[in-house]
Amino acid sequence: MGINLVLVDPSPVVLLGLVHAFGAEADFTIQACVQDCDNALQAVRQFAPDIVVLDLMLPEKNGIELIRALKRERSPSRPVVFAMRPSAKDALEVVRLGVRGVVTKDMALHWLVRCIREVHAGRQWLEKEIAVHAIGNLLETEEANREIASVLTPREIQVARMVSQGLPNKTVAGRLDISEGTAKLHLHHIYRKLQLNGRIALVRYMQKAGL
Structure with a gap:
């Protein structure tokens, strides 16, 4: 049974290399x-x-956004990520989105061919280091969630997340239907409880925790 492929990469050189490599596989058909x-x-x-x-590094909208779009459209096409070594955060997101195949560009192309066959057969092919990064990041995020939930109130967590997204106090207050003064008071409590010295430190804390 043949395997039909669409190749997505910002580099014409990479695409040409894949076309050449896959041309040797009798059951591979490149459609686009x-x-x-x-x-x-x-x-x-x-x-x-x-x-x-x-x-994953596509112009304007990245590869993760493409995977999300395929998922939203309930496309039967299965994504296989072929990218430079992703960050732990991206590795976790890829796994969360149900991607069953990941190969890094520093590996020989025959591993990508094997990965494609495995995913097409309904199996999973994740490079060991990618899987370790994803699981490690997931555990760290869960631990951070438990830690912050034990220190902050649910309302303070809401405020912290909004501030970490770059929203000003006035916008935070409007979205939570509270006064700006109350939003500032929540922030003061957050800084004190997490032992942070301001807004930038809070943003860094939330990003590091994956929250």
């Missing part, structure tokens, strides 16, 4: 080569490939 998320979605809608091989 594209360089960005929007064209990838169009190709998937048009061809309904078995596998979408994609980089």
